[in-house]
Structures are given as C-alpha cells and as structure tokens.
Amino acid sequence: MRHVIIGSGVAGIAAIESILSVERSAEIIMLGDDPHGFYSRPGLAYYLTGEISDQALYPKTREDYKKLGFTYRQARVKKILRDETSLQLDDNSLLTYDRLLLATGAFATPLAVPGATLQGVVKLDHLNDARIILKLAKRGRTAVVVGGGITALELAEGLLARGMDVHYLLRGDRYWSNVLDEQESRIIEARLQVEGITLHFHSELQEIIGRSGKVNSIRLKNGKTLKCDLLAYAIGIQPRVELAREAGLQVDRGILVDEFMQTNDPNIYAAGDVAQVFDPITGHSILDSLWGAAREQGCAAGMNMVGRNTPYVKSIPFNVTRLAGLTTTIIGAVGHGRDDDLVGIARGDSETWRELPNAVIAQSGFDVNRVRILVGEQKLIGAVVMGDQTLSIPLQRIITQQVDISPMRDRLLAHDAKLSDVIVDFWTKLKS
Amino acid sequence: MAFLNIFKRSARKRTTLAEGHVVPDAARCVQCGICTYNCPIEIDVRAHVWRSEAINRSECLTCGECVARCPRGVLRFERTDLFAAGAS
CATH class of the missing domain: 3.50.50.60 (FAD/NAD(P)-binding domain)
Structure with missing residues (x-):
C-alpha cells in the first residue's frame, strides 16, 4: 500500500512513524515544497536570537531518514485527482496514492x-x-x-x-x-x-x-x-487549504476531519495546522497551531491510514513559550474576545484559549512571577503561569487530566489565598 | 553564615550528580534543539525527548546545561534513588 504525505512538518513525520510501527514494509512518500525538509519551526525564534545555529534546527539526520525508510521528494502538488487517487505534481507528472495525508500547515496572513x-x-x-x-x-x-x-x-x-x-x-x-x-x-x-x-x-x-x-x-x-x-x-496564520478546497473536500477555516482525522474522502486524511478538529470542550471544530497537537494528530492519522482505528481525542491545549524573556505556560481556556493585532489564529495558538466559560479567577503575584487560574465548579479550566514555573507542571496535569479540585476549591478562592502553597499542597497529596 | 552556605551548596551539587538524571516532559518540547546544541559532551538530548526517554547514558555529567537552557521547561532532574533502601 502506498501512503503519500503532503507536507514535511511534525504532523507528517509523526504519521510516518505511526505507519511504520504497524506496517514496516509500507511504501511512504513525503512531498514537501520547503527546500529544508523537516526542521523545528518554533526553533526559528532561537535561531533569530542567536541561541542556536541553523544546523541545530534539524531533529533528524539523513541517516535517521534512511533508517525510517521513506522517500522524501521536494515537490509541489498542483492538484489532487480524487477520482484517479493520484496527485498532479508541479512538473505535471502523476503520483498515485492509496492513502493520502494532507499535512500542509499554514502560512502567514x-x-x-x-x-x-x-x-x-x-x-x-x-x-x-x-x-x-x-x-x-x-x-x-x-x-x-x-x-x-x-x-x-x-x-x-x-x-x-x-x-x-x-x-x-x-x-x-x-x-x-x-x-x-x-x-x-x-x-x-x-x-x-x-x-x-x-x-x-x-x-x-x-x-x-x-x-x-x-x-x-x-x-x-x-x-x-x-x-x-x-x-x-x-498578524496571524491561515491553514493551507487550497488543494483540499479545489479537490472538493469539506473545508471551513481548516480542512474538516472526523475523530479519525479522516476527511469526507475515506482515502484522505488531514493533520496539523491545516486540520480543523472536533473539540469536546467547546463542542465544535476548532483550529490549533500547536506543535504538540500536530504531533498527536499525525500519530493518530498514521494509525488510521493503516487501518488501526485510533480516535484522536483532542487534549486540553497548552503551550510553554517565552514572552519578553519570561517563560510562560498557557493551559486551557484563559481569555476571550478578539485581539485587533491578529486576524484569526496565530502560531503556537489555540482557539480554545479564547473560549472562556463562566469561571472564577484566582490570581497571585503581581510582579514578574504570576499565576492566574480559572476555577470551575469541580475542575480547573485554565491557567497562565508566568515567570517562576514551579506550578507549571502541577497545573498542566491538574487541568489536562481534569482532576477533581473539590478538596482545594474553597482554599483557592479564599481572600488573599497563597495559590502556590494551596496548589503545591494539593499536588503533593495527589501524587502520594 | 555566608561562609557556611558555600559548603552547603557544594554538598547539594554532589548529591545531584550521584543520584539524579535528566527526565523530559515530551509534551512541552518543540524539538528546537537548544538542549543538544548546549550539551558539552554532545549527547543528543532532543532525540531522547522525542522518544520520551530519560537521559540515562552513563556519560551524562548531569551538568544541568540542557535543563537550564531549555526555554520551555521540558527537562528536569529526577532522583534515581539507586541506593535507596530496597532498590535492587
């Protein structure tokens, strides 16, 4: 069976690893129009500041690719010919596929x-x-x-x-x-x-x-x-949906996929920044532009391409980033409304972050180190941890695993609560 | 007091070297490569993180460069408790 992947980002690489973990002899062709193949796009920030060289951006070597056993071709796809299950490439040659993954990413608006x-x-x-x-x-x-x-x-x-x-x-x-x-x-x-x-x-x-x-x-x-x-x-990014749209696949803001990362064509899948995925938290299909989510989606898509029914359950989005030199973790729903500086979604972003439901806000620290948590009835709904990251991992786990916070809820919402003490105490008891 | 603290810090460091190793939280990683780039003995820390594996290679100095340089808090020291009571 021939698997063709369009796009050389993390979703595509993750899909290849999944496919090969099940079907060691699968024929896989990755097509990419970026002359540099797979590298860490988020790492470009550290290349700009001079913290790493451009060579350090490549997670895998040529040897790694050889070991994985797939073909990489630098080529641009002009058209998806769904009736013929083939692709028309920029040199007008045709490439047939049995299963196709669209992992074309997004471009700057x-x-x-x-x-x-x-x-x-x-x-x-x-x-x-x-x-x-x-x-x-x-x-x-x-x-x-x-x-x-x-x-x-x-x-x-x-x-x-x-x-x-x-x-x-x-x-x-x-x-x-x-x-x-x-x-x-x-x-x-x-x-x-x-x-x-x-x-x-x-x-x-x-x-x-x-x-x-x-x-x-x-x-x-x-x-x-x-x-x-x-x-x-x-000012934002836009999923690269043109190929899918021209091929008659269902497209909204991104390519619409079901929980198996499958489009409305059973032979075609989508993953990563280009995919618009059902979000159980908000109840509708949303866009993420997070590296971790792209990798998870690619993994699931790869498994489904080889017939291992593997639903992708969208996890609560989180990202750790550096803003003005300050390490900042953003988890779950933390904001709302629009930002006039952005059109739609940005890189390293999730639409879920702006779906703030009714929740009580607890916060402490007003200098450089700050933590803000959104407290629901029984769960924490979101958090922003800025500066000192002691609470980052506990909050990541508590929120993404939807831990029942009833034992600490009142203490969190108490006047002048020391959030870090309450959370660390709760976390320590939870782990023991 | 400051004089005594110097000794306390160095004792803590020895404890870390003997009993700790570096473990990743792969979900935070974007494979930027700062960890590998800064490893003084060229361990491919990033590859370990991709596979969610601890840096358990005997050459690792546990110098902490990768832990300190990672901009996303992917890496941390964890006690290995090799010599803890009951460990085999």
Missing part, C-alpha cells in the same frame, strides 16, 4: 497595506524567511514589527538581539488582549521596554513607503511617519 511587497517586508514562516531576516538585520538599523501573539514578539526580540532598533506597533492599548489579562500584558510590555523595544500603542500601519524598491519608512493611520529599513509582520 499577508499584510494588506500599500507597500507590502517591498523588499524588507518580512514574515517568519520558514527557515528561508529567518535567513532573509538575518541578512537584512545585518545591513539595517531600524525595524518595525506589527502583529500579535508569540511570533510578533519572537520577531521583535530576534531583531533586537541582532542589534536593530525595534519599534513594536500595537493597534489597541495592550499586548495579546484576548489571551492575557491586563496585568500579564503590562508585565510583558514593561519587560520589552526594559530590553530596549519601543512600543507604540493605538498605532495602526497605513502604508509602507519604499525607495528603490526597498522599505524606507512607514506611515501610521494617525499620520505619524517612522523611518525604518525592515518591517516584520505576524
């Missing part, structure tokens, strides 16, 4: 302002983007960053680490307003300013002005102008 195609307007989708940024940062002096979420800060801090003067434009009055609460936003903003990044609130980009085809300055909607050599944007 493009900027829709005049000047967006000038040289010096950059995003952070691929390793090639990161290399272009580093090249431009060597020559340039001033950078402007627009957008929100994790990637916008990765860009701002990466450019700062490379010696540029960085200006970060925010449309509203605070950073990541639909996931973080005001205190958390302020902590991050203060740290960014101490690092040397200039924040501009209520500042919306109107136009990028070029000279000789290169970025020269920007104009804001309030009329202000700012000279710069580089404009980096991270």
Whole structure:
C-alpha cells in the first residue's frame, strides 16, 4: 500500500512513524515544497536570537531518514485527482496514492497595506524567511514589527538581539488582549521596554513607503511617519487549504476531519495546522497551531491510514513559550474576545484559549512571577503561569487530566489565598 | 553564615550528580534543539525527548546545561534513588 504525505512538518513525520510501527514494509512518500525538509519551526525564534545555529534546527539526520525508510521528494502538488487517487505534481507528472495525508500547515496572513511587497517586508514562516531576516538585520538599523501573539514578539526580540532598533506597533492599548489579562500584558510590555523595544500603542500601519524598491519608512493611520529599513509582520496564520478546497473536500477555516482525522474522502486524511478538529470542550471544530497537537494528530492519522482505528481525542491545549524573556505556560481556556493585532489564529495558538466559560479567577503575584487560574465548579479550566514555573507542571496535569479540585476549591478562592502553597499542597497529596 | 552556605551548596551539587538524571516532559518540547546544541559532551538530548526517554547514558555529567537552557521547561532532574533502601 502506498501512503503519500503532503507536507514535511511534525504532523507528517509523526504519521510516518505511526505507519511504520504497524506496517514496516509500507511504501511512504513525503512531498514537501520547503527546500529544508523537516526542521523545528518554533526553533526559528532561537535561531533569530542567536541561541542556536541553523544546523541545530534539524531533529533528524539523513541517516535517521534512511533508517525510517521513506522517500522524501521536494515537490509541489498542483492538484489532487480524487477520482484517479493520484496527485498532479508541479512538473505535471502523476503520483498515485492509496492513502493520502494532507499535512500542509499554514502560512502567514499577508499584510494588506500599500507597500507590502517591498523588499524588507518580512514574515517568519520558514527557515528561508529567518535567513532573509538575518541578512537584512545585518545591513539595517531600524525595524518595525506589527502583529500579535508569540511570533510578533519572537520577531521583535530576534531583531533586537541582532542589534536593530525595534519599534513594536500595537493597534489597541495592550499586548495579546484576548489571551492575557491586563496585568500579564503590562508585565510583558514593561519587560520589552526594559530590553530596549519601543512600543507604540493605538498605532495602526497605513502604508509602507519604499525607495528603490526597498522599505524606507512607514506611515501610521494617525499620520505619524517612522523611518525604518525592515518591517516584520505576524498578524496571524491561515491553514493551507487550497488543494483540499479545489479537490472538493469539506473545508471551513481548516480542512474538516472526523475523530479519525479522516476527511469526507475515506482515502484522505488531514493533520496539523491545516486540520480543523472536533473539540469536546467547546463542542465544535476548532483550529490549533500547536506543535504538540500536530504531533498527536499525525500519530493518530498514521494509525488510521493503516487501518488501526485510533480516535484522536483532542487534549486540553497548552503551550510553554517565552514572552519578553519570561517563560510562560498557557493551559486551557484563559481569555476571550478578539485581539485587533491578529486576524484569526496565530502560531503556537489555540482557539480554545479564547473560549472562556463562566469561571472564577484566582490570581497571585503581581510582579514578574504570576499565576492566574480559572476555577470551575469541580475542575480547573485554565491557567497562565508566568515567570517562576514551579506550578507549571502541577497545573498542566491538574487541568489536562481534569482532576477533581473539590478538596482545594474553597482554599483557592479564599481572600488573599497563597495559590502556590494551596496548589503545591494539593499536588503533593495527589501524587502520594 | 555566608561562609557556611558555600559548603552547603557544594554538598547539594554532589548529591545531584550521584543520584539524579535528566527526565523530559515530551509534551512541552518543540524539538528546537537548544538542549543538544548546549550539551558539552554532545549527547543528543532532543532525540531522547522525542522518544520520551530519560537521559540515562552513563556519560551524562548531569551538568544541568540542557535543563537550564531549555526555554520551555521540558527537562528536569529526577532522583534515581539507586541506593535507596530496597532498590535492587
């Protein structure tokens, strides 16, 4: 049986491992249009800051691929010909499949302002983007960053680490307003300013002005102008659904799949950032752009492609990231509403995080170390742990395993409760 | 008092070296490779994390570089209790 996987990200690699764990002799072909194959896309942030080399981004070597036993082809798929169960590639050749996995990921939502195609307007989708940024940062002096979420800060801090003067434009009055609460936003903003990044609130980009085809300055909607050599944007991502849509598969914001990661064509599966998956918490299909979720989905898809019925049960989304140098864990539902700096979902994001149900908020710490938990009737619904990560793992387990918190609920909600003491005490008893 | 604390810290460090190893929480990992990149003896820590395996190689110095550098709190020391009562 021939399995074809479109996309060279973590969902595709996880699917290959699953398929081979069941069918050692399966024929597997991975098709990718990224010339660098499989590497850690979240690691690009640390490549930008100079903490790792580009070579360190590759989790697997050529030898590892050989051992796994699949074929990687750098190719772009033009069309899925479902009636013929084959793919038309960019050189017009045809490739047949028995089972197909769409793990095509997502791309940065493009900027829709005049000047967006000038040289010096950059995003952070691929390793090639990161290399272009580093090249431009060597020559340039001033950078402007627009957008929100994790990637916008990765860009701002990466450019700062490379010696540029960085200006970060925010449309509203605070950073990541639909996931973080005001205190958390302020902590991050203060740290960014101490690092040397200039924040501009209520500042919306109107136009990028070029000279000789290169970025020269920007104009804001309030009329202000700012000279710069580089404009980096991270205003959200969009699942790469074109192939699926043209092939007549069911597509909403992403490719719709059932609990077996199967599309409405029984031979075609989808996983990773491109898949829109049923979420038992919210009761509807949602998008995640989390590495861990993509890996789990790829694993499940691979098992189902070889006939081992394996439902994907969407777990409570969580991510650990670094915001302004501060390690931050985000688990479950923690925010609501919209963020004007983002269009839809961002990288390292989950739509579930913004599905805040009725819950009581408990919080402690108002300096750098802070914990905020969303307390439901019997369960914790979400948490944000900033700075000191002592509570990160206990809260991750308590929330994702939906532990009954009745024994500590009253203490959590008591006036002036020391959350860390209460949670650690509960966790210690739970483990023993 | 500060003088005495110096000895206390060094005693703690010896305990860690003798009785601890590095364990991963794979769900937090994005395979960025900072751990492997910073390992002074070039253990592929990241590959261990992918397989959810503890770094139980005898060469591991338990120096803590990977634990400290990981930006996502994937790695931590865990006591191995090799010489605990009842351990075989």
